[in-house]
Amino acid sequence: MIDNINVDDLVIGAGLCGLMYGLTAATEGRSVVISEAHHKVGGYATNFYRNKRKFIFDCSQHKVSGLREHVGNLWNTLKRLELHSLLEEFHLHEEIGTVVYRGNFIRIPSEPNEIKETLRMYFPDETTGIEQLFKDIETHGYQHYMFFRRLMNEYTINKDILRESRGLSKITAREYFETIFKGNDIIEVLSPIAIYSGSISNEVNAFYFLHCLYAMFYGGQAYVKGTGQHLSNVLLKEFINRGGILLKKNPVYEMEDHDEHMLVKTRKNMIRAKNVIATCPPEDVLKMLKKQEYTDRFQSVINNFEVGWGHFCVYIVISVPPEEIGIFSPEYLLVSDSGDNFTKEDFENDRYYDLFTLSISNYHRFDPAGGYVIQLVMLDHGDRWFHLSEEEYTARKQKIQDKFIKRALKTFPKLEGKLIYTESSTPKTNYKFTLATKGSAFAYKMLPRTNLSLLSDFPNDKIKLVSTWAGGPGYETAMCFGFTQGKLLSKNTKI
Template sequence: MIENLEVDELVIGAGLCGLMYGLSAVSEGSSVAISEAHHKVGGYATNFYRNKRKFVFDCSQHKVSGLKENVGNLWISLKRLGLQSLLDEFELHEEIGTVVYKNQFIKLPSEPEDIKETLINYFPDEIIGIEKLFHDIESHGYQHYMFFRKLMNEYTINRDILKESRSLSKITAREYFNTLFKGQDIIEVLSPIAIYSGSISNEVNAFYFLHCLYAMFYGGPAFMKGTGQRISDLLLKEFVDRGGILLKKNKVYEMEDIGDHMLVTTRKNIVKTKRVIATCPPEDVVKMLKSDEKSQKFKQVLNNFTVGWGHFCVFVVLSVPPEELGITSPEYLLVSDTGDNFTEDDFEKDRYYDLFTLSVSNYHRVDPEGGYILQFIILDHGDRWFSLSEDQYNQRKEKIQGKLIKRVLNTFPQIEDKLVYTESSTPKTNYKFTLATKGSAFAYKMLPKTNLGLLSNFPNDKVKLVSTWSGGPGYETAMCFGFTQGKLLNMKKTQNT
C-alpha cells in the first residue's frame, strides 16, 4: 500500500553524504526523510558477513582523512554536529601505508615532515623537487582543501596563488610531477596515493591531486574502529534520534514539480516536499524528472563529465593473523616496475590488471574482530562488465581474481597455503547495491579543466545535487559536503522567512 508523507526535505540516498546532510538539516529544525533503495544504509560504507557471520568484509576502502583535531575538515564538521562520541570511534593511522616498488618496501609515516624526510632518504637527488612538492601541497593543496570552509565564509581565497592554481587544474598530476622530478622512480612511488580518491596520476588534474595529498598528509588519515558500516549506522542513529525519518528499501521512481512543492513517487510512498536533496548520480535525477523540459536540457551539462572508476575487490580470509605472516602495515600499495602509466591498449587487453597499483588492505589490523581479513583492491571501469552474459561475467571475474591473487603472492608468497576463503566483487556488484552509474565508486573523474561548479546550477531550484558527484570523491568529501550544504541551505531558508 502506498502511503502519503509530507516533509520539508526529502533526501535521495542514505550514503555518508545523505546521512550527514540529513543530520545537518534536521539539527536546524527541518523535517527530513531519507529514502534509500537498499536494505541497509551507507552506500559504499557498508559491510557483509560470510560463514555464519564468522567474518565480516568491508565493501570499500577503510581509509578516511580529515580527522586531525581542529585541523581536518571532517573533525570540524562532526564536532559542529555535536558528534564527539562518533569522533571517539576513529583512530589516527600511525602510518599511511607501504609502497612496494622494485623490491623496496617504502613505509610512509602519517606526519608530513616525516613523509618528506622519508622521500629525501630514498631519493636524495630529488630534494629540490620534494621541497617544491610540499610547498605546493601547503599552498595550492591547502587552498583546494579549504573549499568547504570557503562555502561557509570561513576562508578567504589567496589570490596571489590563484593564477598558478588554475594552471595546475589544466594539467595532469603526472605532467606536474614531470616538471618537479629528474627521474621516474619517485613519481611511481607518489602516484599510487591517488587511488584513495579514485584517481590515476595520468588522468587527475594536478590541483585536485594536491588537495588529496594535503588531506592525506596534513588532514589526519584515520580509520573507523570496525568497518565502514559502523560509521553509517552511528550516523543513522543520530539522525533518527534527532527526529529524522528513514525509508528503507524504498527506491525513488519519479519526481514532479507541482509549483510550491515537489511530488516524489517512491516504491512505498508519495512524498510531498519543499526540497529534494539528490545524492544519487545526476543522470538519475534527470530521468526522475522526465516530464520537466528544463531538466532534460541539463543532460548537455552532464556531457562535460566522465564517470569515474569503480573497483574490483578480492576478499580473502587467512587461517592465521596476517601479522604472523609479516603483513604488519595497514596498507600495501603494490606498484609494478613500469609504474601506473598504462595505456588504453593495456586496459583493453587486460594487461592493466598486471600493471596498475594493487592495494592490499590489512583489515585484521584495523578490525581484529572481523576475522583474519585481507582485501586486494584495484580500480576498474564498469564498461568492461555490464555487457557480459552470466557465463562470460563469471569467467572474467575468476580470471581477474586469479591475476590479482597471483600478484599478491609474488610479494607475499607466505600466504599461499593460508588462504581459506576468497570472494570477489566487480563494478557490476557495486551497481547492484548502490545504483551508482556504471558501478562507479568515485563519482566523476577529476580530469584537467573539470568544473563541478557547473552542477550547482540545476534548472529546478527545488532540487539540489548534493553528493560526491557534485563535490568530489572520497569519504571525507562526501561527509563534509553533506554537512556544509545542510547548513547553507537551512541558513538560506532562515534568511528567507
C-alpha cells in the same frame, strides 16, 4: 496503500552524504525524510558477513581523511555537530601505508615532516622537487581543501596563487610531477597515492591531486573499528534521534514540480517536499523527473563529465594472523616495475591488471573481530563488465581474481596455502548494491579542466545535487559536503 508524507526536505539515498545532510538539516530544525532503495544505509560505507557471520568484510572503508584535531575539515564538521562520541571512535593511522616498488618496501609515515624525510632518504637527488611538492601541497593543496569552508564564508581565497592554481587544474598530476622531479622512480612511488581518491596520476588534474595529498598528509588519516557500516549506523542513529525519518527499501520512481513543492512517488509513499536533496547520480535525477523542457539542457551539462572508476576487490580470509605471512603495515601498494603509466591498449587487453597498482589492505589490523581478513583492490571500470554474458562474466571475474592473488603471492610468498575463503566483487557488483552509474565508487573523474560547480545550478531550484558527484569523491568530501549544504539550505542561502 501508499502513505502521503509532507516534509521540508526529502533526501534520496542514505549514503554518507545523505546521512550527513539529513542529520545537519534535522539539527537545524527542518523536517527530513531519507528514502533509501537498499535494505541498509551507508552506500559504499557498508559491510557483509560470510560463514555464518564469522567473517566480516568491509566494502570500502579503511582510510578516512580530515580527522586530525583542529586541522581536518571532517574533525571540524563532526565537532560542530556535537558528534563527540563518534570522534572518539576514529583511530588515526600511524602510517599511510607501504609502497612496494622494485624490491623496496617504502613505508610512508602519517606526519608530513616524516613523509618528507622518508622521500629524501630514498631519493636524495630529488630534494629540490620534494621541497617544491610540499610547498605546493601547503598552498594550492590547502586552498582546494578549504572549498567547503569557502562556501560557508569561513575561508578567503588567496588570490596571489589563484592564477597558478588554475594552471595546475589544467594539467595531470603526472605532468606536474614531471616538471618538478628529475627521474621517474619518485613519480612511481607517489603516483599510487592517487588511488585513495579514485584517481590515476595520468588522468587526475594536479590541483585536485594536491588537495588529496593535503587531506592525507596534513588532514589526518583514520579508521573506525567495526567497519564503515558502524560509521553509517552511528550517523543514522543520530539522524533519527534528532527527528529524522528513514524509509528503507523505498526507491524513488518519479518527481514532478507542483509550484510550492515537489511531488515525489516512491515505492511506498507519495511525498510532498519543499526541497529534494539528490545524493544519487545526476543522470538518475533526470530519469526521475517527468519530461520537462530543462532535462535535455541539463543532460548537456552532465555530458561534460566522465564517470569515474569503480573497483575490483578480492576478499580473503587466511588461516593465520597477517603478521605471520609478513603483512605488518595497514596497507601495501604493489607497484609494477613499469609504474602506473599504462596505456588504453593495456587496459583493453587486460594487461592493466598486471601493471596497475594493487593495494593489499590489512583489515585484521583495523578490526581484529572480523577475522584474519585481507583485501586486494584495484581501480576498475564498469565499461569492462556490464556487456558480458553471465558465463563470460563469471570466467573473467575468476581470471582477474587469480591475477591479483598471483601478484600478492609474489610479494608475500608465505601466503601460499593460507587462503581459506575468497570472494570477489566488480563494478557490476557495486552497481547492484549502490545503483551508482556504471558501478562507480568515486563519482566523476577529476580530469584536467573539470568544473563540478556546473552541477550546482540545477534548472529546478527545488532540487539540489548534494553528493560526491557534485562535490568530488571520497568519504571526507561526502560527509563535509552533506554538512555544508545542510547548513546553507537551512539558512536559506542559495546553493
